[in-house]
Amino acid sequence: MKALVLAGGSGSRLRPITHTSAKQLVPVANKPVLFYGLEAIAAAGITETGIIVGETAAEIEDAVGDGSAFGLRVTYLRQEAPLGLAHAVLIARGYLGGDDFVMYLGDNFVVGGIDGLIERFRQERPAAQVMLTKVADPSAFGVAELDASGRLIRLEEKPARPRSDLALVGVYLFSPAVHDVVAALKPSARGELEITDALQGLIDAGLPVGAELVSGYWKDTGNVTDMLEVNRLVLESLRPAVEGTVLDSELIGRVSIAPGARVTGSRIVGPAVIGPGTVVENSYVGPFTSIDRDCTLADCEIEYSIVLRGASLRGVRRVEASLIGRHAEVTPAPRVPSAHRLVLGDHSRVQISS
Incomplete structure (x- = not known):
């Protein structure tokens, strides 16, 4: 099994920090978020790792190097524009070959690692496996719909009217079957190749796509509030x-x-x-x-x-x-003399607190 780590996004929700640095390298407890994901991949026994990079490629490559510090062998794969998660799979097809792979979003944080997820995938051998979690605002995520038996039946990317409160976590497991589906995808209304469409294509083809609720803690560290929350969680230990x-x-x-x-x-x-x-x-x-x-x-x-x-x-x-x-x-703002500037009409009455 290989890993495909996505580290090419622009990080618009973390601006102005990400105007000058990669969002995946913003530190949590003084260690870049990306490093936690790479450590989780290595802990799961995976060594061959492809990292999707974009405009911040030089910075990512400088920080990660050849991956040996994490016990990994890293190959960098350039994505010229952020055209969707499924587009990342498309450009990585040559690197991934006929291997199963885990796709890990580089700005996501999963407590407890991914060992158990990978082990179940190897035992059950579905075409794909996803992790789900309940969120307050599912319209900001890929949303999953389950039937009465808990089987995954439908996925939709950032729907205006979500069918459930179950969001896709940024860790996905795929067999090579996904490549043919991705190759046939058309861009969505957002102009991207959506990973939800790829997963739906597998379901529509009658192939098994497993889904399980996250038992631990997951955060998409795409904004300041979530960064601070993850920082709090890591510092707890x-x-x-x-x-x-x-x-x-x-x-x-x-x-x-x-x-x-x-x-x-x-x-x-x-x-x-x-x-x-x-x-x-x-x-x-x-x-x-x-x-x-x-x-x-x-x-x-x-x-x-x-x-x-x-x-x-x-x-x-x-x-x-x-x-x-x-x-x-x-630094403190310079002190300026306090004063009141008034324009009052005739017969006004004003009370000013000194």
């Missing part, structure tokens, strides 16, 4: 470690201070992680906060946030639920 320098400071709970980091005159309440080379002075870092490498925090307060490499926060109070980009600078 953080192992405390103090390898940097800590002076005149208070560390409470699970706190990780990386080598080369320096914390002075500060209070850090875990779970929180401070990256290598980062300086924290006279500051408060609250729970569920990840500070990446080479950052500076001085006279500030922050919690439930992600701060990317090289950013600085100086003299600001109570930053929370935020995603701070690489080398961003956050």
